[in-house]
Amino acid sequence: MTQVRPTPRLRFSTRVLLLQLGVVFAVVLITAGTFAALTYQRLGDQAEARALAVARAVASGEDVRRETAALATSPASALTPASLAHGPLQLGAESTRERTGAFFVVITDDTGLRLAHPNPALLGQQVSTDPSVALGGGEETSQDSGTLGHSARAKVPVYAPGAESDVVGEVSVGFSSDDIAASLGPNILPLALTAAMSLVLGALASTMMGTRLRRLTLGLEPEEIAGLAQDQEAVLRGVDEGVIGVSENGTITVFNQGARRLLAPDSTADFGGIPLNQSGLPPFLLAAAAGSEYGPSEHVAGDRVVIVSARPVKLDGDDARALGKVIMVRDRTEVQALTRQLDAVNALGTALRAQRHEFANRLHTVAGLLDLERAAEARDYVSAIMSNGPLRYPARDLGMLGDPYLEAFIGAKSIEAQERGVELRIGADTLMRGHVTDPQDVTAVLGNLLDNAILAAVSGSAAQKWVEVELLDDFSAAGATLHLVVADSGEGLPPAGASDSSADAAVDASELIFAAGFSTAAAEPGVADPIAGHGVGLALIRHLARRRGGDVWVADAGSPTTHGAVFCARLPGVVSAVPDEAVPVPEEKP
Known part of the structure; x- marks a missing residue:
């Protein structure tokens, strides 16, 4: 054209x-x-x-x-x-x-x-x-x-x-x-x-x-x-995605900064003019350059998950002479992070819609009692609402969280868990004294751990399926930190080398599970997109936590005879203390 x-x-x-x-x-x-x-x-x-x-x-x-x-x-x-x-x-x-x-x-x-x-x-x-x-x-x-x-x-x-x-x-x-x-x-x-x-x-x-x-x-x-x-x-060179041009004889003609960032971040070599099979780049590029068309296909490159596709390039004209291949490399890591944050926002929206519906029903009840001039019953009903909270989520003791973001998010997750036959409960050691200042990062980490725990509990053999979450905020001279613990009733992590996704049986499963592309779950039924599988969430939330100076790790791998895996997370700088003067003191009623 x-x-x-x-x-x-x-x-x-x-x-x-x-x-x-x-x-x-x-x-x-x-x-x-x-x-x-x-x-x-x-x-x-x-x-x-x-x-x-x-x-x-x-x-x-x-x-x-x-x-x-x-x-x-x-x-x-x-x-x-x-x-x-x-x-x-x-x-x-x-x-x-x-x-x-x-x-x-x-x-x-x-x-x-x-x-x-x-x-x-x-x-x-x-x-x-x-x-x-x-x-x-x-x-x-x-x-x-x-x-x-x-x-x-x-x-x-x-x-x-x-x-x-x-x-x-x-x-x-x-x-x-x-x-x-x-x-x-x-x-x-x-x-x-x-x-x-x-x-x-x-x-x-x-x-x-x-x-x-x-x-x-x-x-x-x-x-x-x-x-x-x-x-x-x-x-x-001006696109964020990696662009690699390969001639008909297999020589790299174009290698932009996006490709260097995704495939060879630590290399200073000039890949232009080097044969692709001698460049030291990941081997899946050879497969992409070999056929007529390739992908999109998901691959692991270092600590990133990338999507690779290749298309032939031909000269416009009657002879349509082939010039080589263009290989596109896209970073799926950032997309997964945005998807996880969007899931958290959708969960909060679902909780708010449920609260609105429940609140409207309760207002109709109060209005009916007042129309019948039964003020005492209306007052008792309002008192019961105030003591039970704005909405009766399946998760009990949500009041222990003391934060509207956490209450709405975990409450929404408890509804989802109940629909799948899993009880989501708050641990007895939960202690929240402050409020969340960065709900996106918190819900991204907590939501991934809860989704994995619910999936593990559903696929487990225990008669009573449950997921338990504990939260603790820690205020010290170094700053405020939120600690998370999520456990489930599933079968626990598989032993090292049990998954076909890994060829190294010596790697501990508690660390291997955080590798990009590794997954212990089967693909979701009905998913036709080859790049919409599993194995990225835990790597992403660990990257997110470590970027803030925290971490995500496996405290207990679990077993089929005891309980499922126990995951812990530490997120600095996502909570803030609530000043004492900001806490309303209830007045004594005569």
Whole structure:
């Protein structure tokens, strides 16, 4: 099949040109902004220095010092706009403002009342900005907003005549910020010329680069080249499954990272170009590469269970020439783990549905008693419900668990066990003081052990078929740990070498049972899928427990004359202590 790729709307050279112009424009814009900001700051500093010079000149005048000192001693009621508008300070300040081009020249007394101001209506009023620095004998410059607008200003003290330490007022001079911004105009033209030249040079460079690239790539657009590389990477190396390409003469042509992870995780060899029969890879690959088609078939590779399938590869065309085989290797371990967690969730869902049905029935009973005005019987019925729990599961003493996840899960399992003629019970040594914080891992481990125990009890010869589970949470300085013990009434584990699944009779059955692919159970009736057998669950839950720092092991292999196998599990970090204050204390009824 020929794959049709969409043609890009713009050629690569056009996009390079637009990108280059955009980059140049952005650089010029940032540079211009920075230059304008620095120039504006420089002009503002110059305006502040100019305002300071004018303010010092005004404040040092003897007439200003004398008149300011005289008005500073006058009562505030005498400082009215009418009395100050034609005074010597107002006339002198306005003359200075017009002569210097200042935005304003303001003179105040030692309390901040205006003695001279461009707006005569504001004379005798308090200044809008803080004069404390100048009235304290200091000088300051700033850029601030006042009644007349934003300006670069300076404030200096006015001393009494003949006394350089007695401050009788202050002089404030400012130059408008609009004048400062207007002075930026002469600097814009050189910047605009520089930007235009940069854009022209960028356009020329981009055009030359696009022409050169088209010649080097034989007219192919970058999207087309990238698509070819992506297809090859995705098909040969970009999949999670193991992909092994084998030529017609048996040589490995492709060996991706997925295949290395599943089949040779500790090897650093480059398998490309090596004959398959000399590579040291598992022998079932030779069988997969030999026939026309192979699998899917389940095999054990190290500590993993993999599914192997092989298909021939032929060249498209009239001759359909054979190119070799592609062997696909998929990891079933992760699928089994997800399946086990899904089974746990389904069990919890079944328990919740049963609780809902039972709860509805009990509500109908209470409603009927209340309709009959038999409140006492309704109260006794509710008390009995509270003492017996939300649902009567076949498993007794579920209240010993003290955790809703465990109660619902084991309760649901007890219903399943009862349907198969097995009694699921809680061991007398069960002690749960905390609550489960990771129900998925707990139900995955516990569910596998319970399923195996129920199956063993069903297939056992004991007249009374039972499964017993004990749980204990342990809180120490090292952390919280959940301990599980599951026993059954089955026949126990077979002796070493009794199963056809193992050729090594020296291996202990209590360890062999955790090997991937080993199973003591027959296939489920009606299962037609060759990859849906047994022999993975115990290996998975041991891997899960050891990943958390715990373990799963056989405490007692059991025998047909005593009891079935006893499995133990230790799961750190899946429980948490319940604070004492969080435990409700029942009130005493009168």
